[in-house]
Amino acid sequence: MSQAASALASAAVPTVTIADVEAANARIDGQIVRTPLLESAVVNEACGARILIKPEMLQHTGSFKYRGACHRVSQMTDAERRGGIVAWSSGNHALAISAVAARNGIKATILMPSDAPRTKVEGARRLGGTVRLYDRATEVREEIGAEIARETGAIIVPPYDDPYVIAGQGTVGLELAEGAKALGVTLDAALLACSGGGLVSGAAIALSSRSPATKVYAVEPAGFDDLARSLASGKPERNAAGAKSLCDALQVPTPGEITFPLCQALLAGSLVVSDDEVKRAMRLVYDALKLVVEPGGVVTLAAVLAGKLDVAGKTIGVVLSGGNVDADKFATIIAA
Amino acid sequence: MSQAASALASAAVPTVTIADVEAANARIDGQIVRTPLLESAVVNEACGARILIKPEMLQHTGSFKYRGACHRVSQMTDAERRGGIVAWSSGNHALAISAVAARNGIKATILMPSDAPRTKVEGARRLGGTVRLYDRATEVREEIGAEIARETGAIIVPPYDDPYVIAGQGTVGLELAEGAKALGVTLDAALLACSGGGLVSGAAIALSSRSPATKVYAVEPAGFDDLARSLASGKPERNAAGAKSLCDALQVPTPGEITFPLCQALLAGSLVVSDDEVKRAMRLVYDALKLVVEPGGVVTLAAVLAGKLDVAGKTIGVVLSGGNVDADKFATIIAA
Numbered sequence: 001m002s003q004a005a006s007a008l009a010s011a012a013v014p015t016v017t018i019a020d021v022e023a024a025n026a027r028i029d030g031q032i033v034r035t036p037l038l039e040s041a042v043v044n045e046a047c048g049a050r051i052l053i054k055p056e057m058l059q060h061t062g063s064f065k066y067r068g069a070c071h072r073v074s075q076m077t078d079a080e081r082r083g084g085i086v087a088w089s090s091g092n093h094a095l096a097i098s099a100v101a102a103r104n105g106i107k108a109t110i111l112m113p114s115d116a117p118r119t120k121v122e123g124a125r126r127l128g129g130t131v132r133l134y135d136r137a138t139e140v141r142e143e144i145g146a147e148i149a150r151e152t153g154a155i156i157v158p159p160y161d162d163p164y165v166i167a168g169q170g171t172v173g174l175e176l177a178e179g180a181k182a183l184g185v186t187l188d189a190a191l192l193a194c195s196g197g198g199l200v201s202g203a204a205i206a207l208s209s210r211s212p213a214t215k216v217y218a219v220e221p222a223g224f225d226d227l228a229r230s231l232a233s234g235k236p237e238r239n240a241a242g243a244k245s246l247c248d249a250l251q252v253p254t255p256g257e258i259t260f261p262l263c264q265a266l267l268a269g270s271l272v273v274s275d276d277e278v279k280r281a282m283r284l285v286y287d288a289l290k291l292v293v294e295p296g297g298v299v300t301l302a303a304v305l306a307g308k309l310d311v312a313g314k315t316i317g318v319v320l321s322g323g324n325v326d327a328d329k330f331a332t333i334i335a336a
Numbered sequence: 337m338s339q340a341a342s343a344l345a346s347a348a349v350p351t352v353t354i355a356d357v358e359a360a361n362a363r364i365d366g367q368i369v370r371t372p373l374l375e376s377a378v379v380n381e382a383c384g385a386r387i388l389i390k391p392e393m394l395q396h397t398g399s400f401k402y403r404g405a406c407h408r409v410s411q412m413t414d415a416e417r418r419g420g421i422v423a424w425s426s427g428n429h430a431l432a433i434s435a436v437a438a439r440n441g442i443k444a445t446i447l448m449p450s451d452a453p454r455t456k457v458e459g460a461r462r463l464g465g466t467v468r469l470y471d472r473a474t475e476v477r478e479e480i481g482a483e484i485a486r487e488t489g490a491i492i493v494p495p496y497d498d499p500y501v502i503a504g505q506g507t508v509g510l511e512l513a514e515g516a517k518a519l520g521v522t523l524d525a526a527l528l529a530c531s532g533g534g535l536v537s538g539a540a541i542a543l544s545s546r547s548p549a550t551k552v553y554a555v556e557p558a559g560f561d562d563l564a565r566s567l568a569s570g571k572p573e574r575n576a577a578g579a580k581s582l583c584d585a586l587q588v589p590t591p592g593e594i595t596f597p598l599c600q601a602l603l604a605g606s607l608v609v610s611d612d613e614v615k616r617a618m619r620l621v622y623d624a625l626k627l628v629v630e631p632g633g634v635v636t637l638a639a640v641l642a643g644k645l646d647v648a649g650k651t652i653g654v655v656l657s658g659g660n661v662d663a664d665k666f667a668t669i670i671a672a
Contacts, residue, residue, distance in 0.1 A: 036372050038394060041435070057626035058374060099377070119623070283663070287455070290393035290659030292626040323626030327619070331667030 013257050016163050018209035021170035021202060024071040028168060031070050033059050037179035042288035047304050049311035052187070054176055055291055057323025061095040061123070063249075063297070064172050064199055064321050065159075069096035071168030072157050073104055081106050083153035088112070088141040090195075090249055091120030092322050093159040098129030109148055111141045117248055117326045160196030161256040170202025176317045177210035187214040189309065190317035191300035194218035194227050194270060195250040197259030199321060204266035214317070215268035217309065219299040221247040221278065227263060228270035230255050246275040249296030249322060271308040278302045279333050285320065286334045294325035295333075349593050352499045354545035357506035357538060360407040364504060367406050369395045373515035378624035383640050385647035388523070390512055391627055393659025397431040397459070399585075399633070400508050400535055400657050401495075405432035407504030408493050409440055417442050419489035424448070424477040426531075426585055427456030428658050429495040434465030445484055447477045453584055453662045496532030497592040506538025512653045513546035523550040525645065526653035527636035530554035530563050530606060531586040533595030535657060540602035550653070551604035553645065555635040557583040557614065563599060564606035566591050582611040585632030585658060607644040614638045615669050621656065622670045630661035631669075 038053045056064040073085075084107035087097045094110040101108035110124050114133040124131050132148075134141055149156050158165065173190070180187045190207055192200040197218070204216040218227050223243035230237045238254045245251060255263065263270075278295045281302035285293045300318045304311055374389045392400040409421075420443035423433045430446040437444035446460050450469040460467050468484075470477055485492050494501065509526070516523045526543055528536040533554070540552040554563050559579035566573045574590045581587060591599065599606075614631045617638035621629045636654045640647055 033374070036394075038369070041396070058372075060377070062626050286628055286663060286666075290398050290628040292622055292628060327622060327670045330622075331671035334663040335667035 013261065014163050015258065015262065016166045016170070016202065016205055018205055020163060020167040021174060021206045024164070024167035025171045025174055027074045028067060028070045028171065032067055032171070034175060035059060037176070037183070038289065040288045043284065046284060047311060049304065049313065050315040051301070051304065052180060052183070052315065052317050053289065054172065054179070054317065054319045055289070056172065056319060056321045057291060057293055057297060061092070061099045061127070062322055062324045063092035063096065064169055064319070065092040065096035066099065067171050068165035068168035068198060069093065069100045069157065072162060072164040073100045073106065075164050076155060080155050083155060084108060085157050086111070086145050086148045086152070086154040087157045087159070088145050089159050090251060091116045092249055092324060094124040094129060094131070095120060095127065095324065097157055098124040098127035102128040109154065111144055117324065117329070119326050120324050123324065160198030161258050163258065166198050166202040166258065168202070169199040170206045172199060172319055173203030173206030174210060176203065176319070177207055180211065180317065185315050187211055187317040188314040189215045189217060189268070189311070190319070191217045191219050191271070191303060192319045193250060193296055193299045193321045194220050195224070195252045195296070196256045197227060197263055198256070199319070200267065201259040201262035203319070204262065208266050216266060217268055218263065218270040219303045220270055220272050221245040221250050221296070221299055222272055222274050224251050225270065225272045226254050228272055230260060231264065231267065231270055236260055246278055247296035247299060249294060250299065271303040273299050273302040273306060273308065277306040279336070281305055282333050291320065292323040292325065292330065293320050294322050297322035349597065350499050351594065351598065352502045352506070352538065352541055354541055356499060356503040357510060357542050360500070360503035361507045361510055363410045364403060364406045364507065368403055368507070370511060371395060373512070373519070374625065376624045379620065382620060383647060385640070385649065386651040387637070387640065388516060388519070388651065388653050389625065390508065390515070390653065390655045391625070392508065392655060392657050393627060393629055393633060397428070397435045397463070398658055398660045399428035399432065400505055400655070401428040401432035402435065403507050404501035404504035404534060405429065405436040405493065408498060408500040409436045409442065411500050412491060416491050419491060420444060421493050422447070422481050422484045422488070422490040423493045423495070424481050425495050426587060427452045428585055428660060430460040430465060430467070431456060431463065431660065433493055434460040434463035438464040445490065447480055453660065453665070455662050456660050459660065496534030497594050499594065502534050502538040502594065504538070505535040506542045508535060508655055509539030509542030510546060512539065512655065513543055516547065516653060521651050523547055523653040524650035525551045525553060525604070525647070526655070527553045527555055527607070527639060528655045529586060529632055529635045529657045530556050531560070531588045531632070532592045533563060533599055534592070535655070536603065537595040537598035539655070540598065544602050552602060553604055554599065554606035555639045556606055556608050557581040557586050557632070557635060558608055558610050560587050561606070561608045562588070562590050564608055566596060567600065567603065567606055572596055582614055583632035583635060585630060586635065607639040609635050609638040609642060609644065613642040615672070617641050618669050627656065628659040628661065628666065629656050630658050633658035
């Protein structure tokens with residue numbers, strides 16, 4: 001990875017290093033849940049591999065997003081805190097920002113799409129965030145956010161294209177490497193969900209340093225496979241307008257400016273799963289692991305179950321990234 | 337507790353000591369999941385207390401029962417192993433015995449009530465157990481089990497009235513005490529579900545030794561409050577025939593012979609919750625913790641939420657004991 005690292009260092013956009021992830025890890029210590037590494041005989045048998053599962057739905061606010069939010073806020077000055085935060089999110093980043101802001105006495109304005117899950121919109125409000133809904137089809141959230149920032153002096157905390165956020169999400173990779181080491185195993189591969197790429201790029205930075213033999217894969221939902229196509233073409237590709245997916249958390253139109261070069265340098269590839277493959281994985285997680293996982297949170301396990309990667313006899317790290325799903329939708333999927 | 341301990345030592349039935357729980361803990365090390373201690377701001381707020389949650393649905397086979405089964409089997413001789421195991425259970429002990437037996441190459445016959453949840457019956461079969469269904473109303477499982485044991489030479493592994501099983505379940509109490517200590521807190525109280533009393537008596541042995549300031553409470557479902565009434569009267573009381581409860585896992589007719597004296601000596605009381613209180617707690621666990629909990633597994637949190645104990649401002653350990661619930665039942669409850 002040293003060639004890749006030097007290539008990154010010379011790029012125009014900011015980058016993130018293992019030192020940044022380690023610094024984030026120290027800063028958020030005691031404020032986040034150090035999620036366990038779970039293993040299930042039933043899941044192993046279903047996958048034909050040893051699957052070590054990192055359940056980030058057990059993180060505060062039900063997803064890994066709390067890590068990045070927590071880290072970004074830890075680096076705000078007192079003056080910045082007084083100006084507040086503005087953020088946009090399909091939901092999990094909104095919940096995380098709302099909770100971290102409330103814990104630190106900071107005002108937060110959150111832009112969420114009008115079709116976001118109720119549990120995410122109501123959750124952000126309950127946590128004290130001021131939610132402003134926008135129309136995915138006709139409004140650009142980055143523009144609304146910039147306007148609010150200009151008017152109020154608030155700091156923008158983007159969901160993924162921010163070095164502090166990426167470093168915070170990268171602590172998932174550090175813990176994955178440490179957990180595997182504690183079990184005396186080396187992960188042959190690690191899979192992480194990808195939307196804007198903050199989680200997978202951050203985790204890849206950590207794993208490439210702490211577990212260099214581990215291949216890191218992104219997983220995307222069908223219709224939102226911009227990273228897979230961008231890695232193939234070598235430039236940022238966009239998803240078709242109007243694409244639909246069960247995975248509400250993974251619907252960013254194109255790879256991030258900071259995250260894409262990291263993904264190009266560090267990932268072994270990006271796998272793509274269908275809604276039906278996601279539903280099957282949600283049911284297995286219910287049956288075998290007794291965890292509530294949201295559609296976008298289970299694309300990793302869905303990819304393994306659907307045979308998108310040759311895992312036979314290998315040891316695979318699988319991050320389940322979130323569990324914020326409306327009860328009626330979850331009920332329909334598991335009882336089908 | 338020293339008077340209680342000496343009173344127990346002089347009783348005719350076998351008893352279990354902290355040394356037994358510690359021995360069990362060493363024997364099952366590496367074979368069980370050391371479940372984490374979780375905390376949720378949402379749960380704390382709903383309860384008006386600091387609630388430390390031990391999620392035993394993350395244990396192998398989805399409940400704490402794996403601990404006791406694992407310990408009992410670890411103490412079987414080679415000759416006993418060749419004869420096999422016979423066990424009876426409403427479900428979670430069946431799953432645990434089936435899995436532990438299969439892992440050790442031991443044949444297991446399991447008696448289960450014909451109205452047990454499908455997920456439990458099918459699960460035990462899938463794990464390799466030979467399931468024999470019986471009619472709760474007309475057959476006595478202890479008699480059928482004894483007959484099978486006579487005919488086949490199998491060892492009976494009872495669900496709770498067995499010193500090895502109680503000591504194994506007691507490791508939940510050890511971990512609860514250690515987890516609280518690691519956080520620098522002392523639990524004011526610990527709550528554990530009670531059916532035959534293996535879990536609550538075992539955990540009370542551990543907690544009375546490791547965290548003597550912690551009051552230990554059993555929690556039972558309405559209609560199956562035999563322990564609460566037995567503690568009040570000082571002698572084993574029976575539940576009315578035909579009682580119904582959502583909590584399929586907690587329907588033993590009367591306290592155990594070994595467990596009842598332990599409960600008398602060590603518990604601060606037994607709390608009783610309704611089906612509606614259980615459903616409310618299942619929804620909170622879904623929303624705030626992203627865990628799948630079965631009705632009988634959540635009576636503890638249900639009791640706190642329903643104000644059955646004065647917890648204001650206190651620190652309370654709550655064990656969620658299992659997560660094996662049919663998907664259609666779970667779906668109906670969380671989506672209500």
